[in-house]
Amino acid sequence: MKTNISIAIDGPSASGKSTVAKLIASELGFLYVDTGAMYRAFTYACLIKGIDPKDKEKSCDLIGKINIAFNDENKITLDGVDVSKEIRTPEVADNVSYIASYTPVRKDLIRAQREIAKGRNVVMDGRDIGSYVLPDSQVKIYQIADAEERAIRRHKENLEKGLHSTYEEVLENVKKRDYIDSHREFSPLVEAEGSIRIDTTHMTIDEVKNAIINIIKEKGLI
Numbered sequence: 001m002k003t004n005i006s007i008a009i010d011g012p013s014a015s016g017k018s019t020v021a022k023l024i025a026s027e028l029g030f031l032y033v034d035t036g037a038m039y040r041a042f043t044y045a046c047l048i049k050g051i052d053p054k055d056k057e058k059s060c061d062l063i064g065k066i067n068i069a070f071n072d073e074n075k076i077t078l079d080g081v082d083v084s085k086e087i088r089t090p091e092v093a094d095n096v097s098y099i100a101s102y103t104p105v106r107k108d109l110i111r112a113q114r115e116i117a118k119g120r121n122v123v124m125d126g127r128d129i130g131s132y133v134l135p136d137s138q139v140k141i142y143q144i145a146d147a148e149e150r151a152i153r154r155h156k157e158n159l160e161k162g163l164h165s166t167y168e169e170v171l172e173n174v175k176k177r178d179y180i181d182s183h184r185e186f187s188p189l190v191e192a193e194g195s196i197r198i199d200t201t202h203m204t205i206d207e208v209k210n211a212i213i214n215i216i217k218e219k220g221l222i
């Protein structure tokens with residue numbers, strides 16, 4: 001099999017990227033890299049250290065003082081501790097866009113993301129993977145869905161996880177994150193050049209997964 005293949009899956013929050021990316025990675029035997037989890041872990045670090053994520057200076061001060069990485073089970077860790085559950089709370093979701101808008105934080109995490117992908121076959125999901133992190137990705141997908149549909153999906157997920165939030169709150173959070181993610185100065189959410197747009201509003205997870213696998217096959221990568 002070829003090596004150093006990267007599949008970039010970008011798009012707005014709750015568009016189903018991570019579910020699909022995980023399935024594709026597992027089917028192809030590629031490493032799945034959830035870059036959103038890294039921004040969430042940084043946000044969680046601020047919160048537990050009593051730093052307001054809206055305070056850019058204090059938040060950026062943590063760069064180099066905390067360690068964010070994936071463990072052998074591909075779970076996100078903060079200073080070696082698995083925080084994969086802690087990063088999914090509404091409090092982290094409400095604050096992560098501020099952290100993700102700080103250029104020094106982005107540069108630090110992007111460096112780590114490129115390091116992870118080096119010499120490996122990866123499916124990496126995020127906002128700026130095809131446009132900035134791995135611009136040489138052989139396949140770039142821009143996965144979208146209507147905000148209302150994305151809020152329904154995220155709300156359902158929250159309920160299944162026992163997290164309390166109303167549909168209206170989730171919709172507001174989705175729209176707020178869309179705005180902040182696409183208006184930041186450095187590596188914003190954009191549709192990368194050469195990317196293939198997939199609108200998943202009326203598609204099942206399996207249909208999206210198969211569509212992307214077919215694109216990868218058509219390119220002769222697998």
Ligand code: DC
Binds near residue numbers: 035127128181
């Ligand atoms: O994919 P997610 O919802 O877990 O991402 C959490 C936040 O991190 C989201 O508001 C956007 C930001 N993010 C980013 O700016 N760049 C990435 N590559 C991935 C996520």
